[in-house]
Amino acid sequence: MSLATLHDTIYALSTPPGKSAIAVMRITGRDAIKISSKCISDPERLFSTRGGDSIYTNITDEKGNHVDDVIITVFRAPHSYTGEDLIEIHTHGSVLIVDLLQNLLQSSGARLAEPGEFSRRAYMHGKITLEELEVLTLRIDASSERALSKVESLVARKYEKLRNIYDVLIGLLAQVNAQIDFGESDHVQIEGLEDQIKVARTSLQEYIDQASSRSANKGYYSVALVGPPNVGKSSLFNSLLRYERSIVSEVPGTTRDYLEAYLIIDGFRVKLIDTAGLREAQEEIESKGIALGKSVTEESDLTLRITDPESRDVIPQNGEILVHNKADLDHFQKKIFVSAKTGEGLQELTNFLKEKLVSLDSQFSSYSVSDSERSLIKEVLRILENVAEFDDVTLLAENIRRSSEILASLLGQNIGEDSLNHIFLKMCIGK
Numbered sequence: 001m002s003l004a005t006l007h008d009t010i011y012a013l014s015t016p017p018g019k020s021a022i023a024v025m026r027i028t029g030r031d032a033i034k035i036s037s038k039c040i041s042d043p044e045r046l047f048s049t050r051g052g053d054s055i056y057t058n059i060t061d062e063k064g065n066h067v068d069d070v071i072i073t074v075f076r077a078p079h080s081y082t083g084e085d086l087i088e089i090h091t092h093g094s095v096l097i098v099d100l101l102q103n104l105l106q107s108s109g110a111r112l113a114e115p116g117e118f119s120r121r122a123y124m125h126g127k128i129t130l131e132e133l134e135v136l137t138l139r140i141d142a143s144s145e146r147a148l149s150k151v152e153s154l155v156a157r158k159y160e161k162l163r164n165i166y167d168v169l170i171g172l173l174a175q176v177n178a179q180i181d182f183g184e185s186d187h188v189q190i191e192g193l194e195d196q197i198k199v200a201r202t203s204l205q206e207y208i209d210q211a212s213s214r215s216a217n218k219g220y221y222s223v224a225l226v227g228p229p230n231v232g233k234s235s236l237f238n239s240l241l242r243y244e245r246s247i248v249s250e251v252p253g254t255t256r257d258y259l260e261a262y263l264i265i266d267g268f269r270v271k272l273i274d275t276a277g278l279r280e281a282q283e284e285i286e287s288k289g290i291a292l293g294k295s296v297t298e299e300s301d302l303t304l305r306i307t308d309p310e311s312r313d314v315i316p317q318n319g320e321i322l323v324h325n326k327a328d329l330d331h332f333q334k335k336i337f338v339s340a341k342t343g344e345g346l347q348e349l350t351n352f353l354k355e356k357l358v359s360l361d362s363q364f365s366s367y368s369v370s371d372s373e374r375s376l377i378k379e380v381l382r383i384l385e386n387v388a389e390f391d392d393v394t395l396l397a398e399n400i401r402r403s404s405e406i407l408a409s410l411l412g413q414n415i416g417e418d419s420l421n422h423i424f425l426k427m428c429i430g431k
């Protein structure tokens with residue numbers, strides 16, 4: 001993406017695609033008002049609408065046919081999220097209406113936004129800092145109420161640490177420059193040089209060591225139900241969801257594909273996954289289903305291995321949680337025994353899952369550092385490795401300047417095109 005494309009007018013759906021009460025399309029750029037006006041029945045009204053005001057109007061197609069009645073809110077530069085003229089069109093949430101509107105916007109001269117392009121414009125126009133952007137992204141992606149409440153303080157801690165290290169390097173750079181400008185020798189003569197470099201290096205190492213190992217919250221924790229056929233995985237899946245989502249029958253091999261559904265367990269958003277019963281597959285479709293189930297299970301955060309009276313002595317594999325179903329049939333006493341049929345033990349299972357989720361969630365008690373941030377920090381650590389032994393003051397200045405420039409870019413100052421792409425392209429379209 002080059003700077004020139006910042007002059008395009010772009011659009012994107014801000015609400016999730018699909019059927020809903022309303023959908024919000026955002027259009028930003030210098031022609032946002034002009035382009036949007038071409039899609040409505042009374043274009044002149046949009047030009048006279050003041051920033052922050054809304055109008056009730058109609059979307060019409062090229063032939064003048066009525067598409068939908070909508071509310072349009074106008075934000076005028078620089079008082080908008082992107083800092084540009086920005087229009088929000090609130091349509092009814094129909095896939096067809098949204099599609100028609102996108103076509104109209106396209107033919108009127110706007111183009112579909114790239115991932116993260118709205119935020120990138122906000123950043124380029126000084127409306128949002130990298131720190132604020134990180135808070136926003138983590139807030140949207142948080143998998144639990146706890147993570148949500150901690151986002152702001154974690155990001156603040158991360159940037160504070162970086163700023164402190166940056167300040168040490170800038171202080172050092174000032175001393176080195178002073179020696180270059182006013183000193184009498186080309187040999188390095190800076191008091192406490194070694195100690196200051198050491199402080200910077202230790203803090204940098206700490207900064208990456210203390211970062212969370214997981215790069216980002218993905219919006220939920222996944223919990224897979226696995227085990228032999230007929231043990232009641234689908235029954236338990238339905239019981240936990242409290243509605244009949246998965247087909248249950250006494251025929252082994254009922255579930256052939258895997259199924260996913262979401263529920264909230266005590267503030268944690270959980271993606272529950274029902275899988276095909278594990279056995280020697282009878283035919284190709286079943287064996288494909290089993291293989292698919294195995295691969296989603298490998299990626300899940302927690303795995304519940306379900307048993308019934310016939311399969312009680314199974315040995316759980318790494319980290320799996322044994323859940324003994326059909327406890328109404330044999331009252332097998334172990335840590336977790338449930339009956340999907342009578343509901344016995346379901347509350348205990350839910351409590352147990354909650355404990356597990358709390359401990360998973362505590363891994364997010366630290367800020368996160370992306371792979372690209374980590375590699376930049378490692379580059380600074382490499383640059384600073386031997387500088388304390390440098391004798392040539394110009395060389396020392398050059399290395400410290402380079403290190404502080406990298407830190408400045410991590411703090412959101414003078415970021416290069418590549419780093420900007422790294423940050424914004426991984427966001428979703430419309431953000």
Ligand SMILES: Nc1nc2c(ncn2[C@@H]2O[C@H](COP(=O)(O)OP(=O)(O)OP(=O)(O)O)[C@@H](O)[C@H]2O)c(=O)[nH]1
Binds near residue numbers: 230275326340342
């Ligand atoms: N008695 C009793 N029967 C149960 C319980 N849970 C499930 N069942 C019965 O066990 C049978 C199999 O249940 P499913 O939920 O289809 O089992 P599954 O593990 O999903 O089976 P596959 O999809 O074939 O792998 C059904 O007849 C259920 O009604 C339970 O807690 N107690």
Ligand SMILES: [Mg+2]
Binds near residue numbers: 246254255274
């Ligand atoms: Mg099943």
